[in-house]
Amino acid sequence: MSRSLKGSEGCQALPDEIEYRILAHTISREKDVPGMTYVITNPCIGQKDASCVDVCPVDCIHPGPGEAEFEAAEQLYINPDECIDCGACEPACPVTAIFEESAVPDEWKQYIKINADFFK
Ligand code: SF4
Ligand code: SF4
Numbered sequence: 001m002s003r004s005l006k007g008s009e010g011c012q013a014l015p016d017e018i019e020y021r022i023l024a025h026t027i028s029r030e031k032d033v034p035g036m037t038y039v040i041t042n043p044c045i046g047q048k049d050a051s052c053v054d055v056c057p058v059d060c061i062h063p064g065p066g067e068a069e070f071e072a073a074e075q076l077y078i079n080p081d082e083c084i085d086c087g088a089c090e091p092a093c094p095v096t097a098i099f100e101e102s103a104v105p106d107e108w109k110q111y112i113k114i115n116a117d118f119f120k
Contacts, residue, residue, distance in 0.1 A: 018057045021084040029081070036101050037080035038089060039115050041108040043097035044075035052089035052098060058082055061089065062118070077118040 028035045040052070040061070053064040053076065060082035063069040078089070078098075090098045099105070101112060 018084070018086060021086050022058065025084045035080075035083075036085045037083040037115075038078050038085065038087070038098055039080075039101055039104050039112050040076055040078055041097050041099060041104060041111040042075075043095040044093075047095050047097065048073070048076060049094065050076065051092045051094060052076065055088045055092045057086060057088060058084055060084075077115045079119045080116050081119065 025035055048070075050065050053059075053061045060079040061076055062079065063073050063076065075097075080101075085100070087100070090100070092098075099108075104112060
């Protein structure tokens with residue numbers, strides 16, 4: 001497994017559940033089955049407080065504080081290839097910017113691609 005698992009402080013998912021989700025995500029990728037992801041949308045712009053970064057167990061939200069692009073970034077983004085769909089970031093966001101992919105409001109659907117494009 002190539003990803004590192006952060007400590008689970010702040011993450012509401014249980015460590016066993018996180019490990020299970022990472023395993024399921026890895027298997028899906030090996031079988032080329034696209035997994036679900038969470039998406040950061042418009043309200044993050046101008047907020048960027050990084051609460052979501054602190055709770056993500058697989059460190060797939062970037063750029064985080066300390067990364068070179070953080071200051072210049074308009075918002076933060078979730079890497080859809082690494083997100084394990086655990087949902088820990090959603091309640092951590094103070095401005096309700098994070099949605100599960102299928103629940104992104106219509107007016108912000110473009111953020112699904114915007115998040116993915118950041119990592120290309
Ligand atoms: S849903 Fe995805 S981005 Fe959010 S905390 Fe879980 S792994 Fe990280
Ligand atoms: S918690 Fe919400 S506002 Fe803060 S950086 Fe993450 S998505 Fe943006």
